[in-house]
Amino acid sequence: MKYEALCLAVKDVKESKKFYQDLIGLEIDSDWGVNVAFKGGIALHQGFDEIIDVAKESIVFRPHNMELVFETEDFDAFITKVDNYPNVEFVKGGVVEQPWGQRVLHIYDLNGHIIEIGEKMLHVIQRFMSGGMSVEEAAKRCGIPVTDVEKYLNGEW
Numbered sequence: 001m002k003y004e005a006l007c008l009a010v011k012d013v014k015e016s017k018k019f020y021q022d023l024i025g026l027e028i029d030s031d032w033g034v035n036v037a038f039k040g041g042i043a044l045h046q047g048f049d050e051i052i053d054v055a056k057e058s059i060v061f062r063p064h065n066m067e068l069v070f071e072t073e074d075f076d077a078f079i080t081k082v083d084n085y086p087n088v089e090f091v092k093g094g095v096v097e098q099p100w101g102q103r104v105l106h107i108y109d110l111n112g113h114i115i116e117i118g119e120k121m122l123h124v125i126q127r128f129m130s131g132g133m134s135v136e137e138a139a140k141r142c143g144i145p146v147t148d149v150e151k152y153l154n155g156e157w
Contacts, residue, residue, distance in 0.1 A: 004041065005037060005041045005042065005043045006041060006042050006043065006068075007043040007044075007045050007048070008043065008109075008111065008113055009045060009048035009049075009061075009111065010044045010045065010046050010048075010110070010111045011046065011061070011110070011111055012046065012110070013033070013034050013036055013044050013045070013046035015110055016036075016046075016109065016110050016111060017036050017044060019109055019110050020038060020042070020044070020109070022085070023081065023082070023085050023088070024115070024117075026038040026039065026040065026042065027039045034046040034047050042068065061111050061112040062112025062113075063112070064114065066113075066114070067106070067113075067114035067115065068109075068114070068115045068116070069115075069116045070115065070116065070117050070118070071117070071118050071119065071120045071121070072117055072118070072119065072120070073120060073123075075103055075117075075119035075120075075123070078105075078117055079105065082105065082107065088107050089107060090105070090106065090107055090108075091106035091107060091114055092106065098118075099143070100124070100142045100143045101124045101127075101141055101142055102119055102121060102124045103118065103119050104116050104117065104118035104119075105117050105118075121142070121152060121157075122152045122157070124142065125138050125142065125149055125152050125153065126153075128141055135149050135150065135153070
């Protein structure tokens with residue numbers, strides 16, 4: 001068996017496709033009208049209730065029980081992009097720093113799915129080390145083994 005995709009139920013596939021392309025930067029793998037698949041394994045489907053044969057009212061939007069997680073090379077540039085994108089709704093506040101030091105932002109997509117955008121962990125480690133931390137101190141701060149910090153720094157992750 002092989003994992004293929006996560007399929008998100010959407011109310012308007014055209015608007016959702018635009019959101020994921022323009023703001024998140026996903027590339028389309030296939031577009032079949034009411035079903036759009038992006039490279040990387042995320043798909044959107046309008047009329048989800050019909051394809052799995054459940055009541056339309058049973059499709060829950062804004063369930064708060066999962067999130068799509070992305071990391072970006074330039075976190076600060078993404079924050080500027082979000083600030084300039086129309087009608088982005090934040091889950092709570094703005095940028096937060098996770099206990100392991102990664103800066104993240106949580107927003108809703110147009111259908112209430114939670115999206116987390118974070119800075120790459122390599123950048124977190126580099127930020128700590130440019131601030132004077134050793135590899136061991138960065139590992140402790142991030143809560144990961146020294147060997148994993150070294151893998152990030154050596155480009156193995």
